[in-house]
Amino acid sequence: MLTGEQLAGLLVAVFWAILVCFLAYALLKLARLITEATKLVADLGEQAGPLLDDMTRTIEQASEQLGRTDVITKQMAGVSQNVSAVTTVMSSVVGGPLVRAAAFSYGVRRALNPNRPAPERPQLPKGRK
Numbered sequence: 743m744l745t746g747e748q749l750a751g752l753l754v755a756v757f758w759a760i761l762v763c764f765l766a767y768a769l770l771k772l773a774r775l776i777t778e779a780t781k782l783v784a785d786l787g788e789q790a791g792p793l794l795d796d797m798t799r800t801i802e803q804a805s806e807q808l809g810r811t812d813v814i815t816k817q818m819a820g821v822s823q824n825v826s827a828v829t830t831v832m833s834s835v836v837g838g839p840l841v842r843a844a845a846f847s848y849g850v851r852r853a854l855n856p857n858r859p860a861p862e863r864p865q866l867p868k869g870r871k
Contacts, residue, residue, distance in 0.1 A: 744752070
């Protein structure tokens with residue numbers, strides 16, 4: 743038979759053996775996890791290069807398009823100024839003589855038909871001139 747000390751030593755030895763097996767199993771799992779993580783990081787590193795190249799090309803193309811848009815915007819501003827100038831010239835060239843011609847034709851009609859009543863002018867609200 744075993745004495746109390748021998749039994750206690752046997753229990754401690756068994757406990758340590760179980761603990762060592764558990765730690766070995768955990769270390770094996772951790773080693774597999776680290777191996778898989780290393781593979782994943784390597785794959786991401788291989789894919790990051792082409793992805794960054796694609797992103798660089800996309801940004802360059804966007805910058806080029808923005809440059810073109812800036813040129814178009816400046817040209818449209820010039821066109822708007824030209825249209826404004828043409829409108830001003832046309833209104834001064836055509837508007838004045840057109841008003842005069844309308845006034846002249848009204849005067850001629852009134853002179854040829856003196857019995858026709860004059861059209862009523864709209865009244866402005868009081869306080870306005």
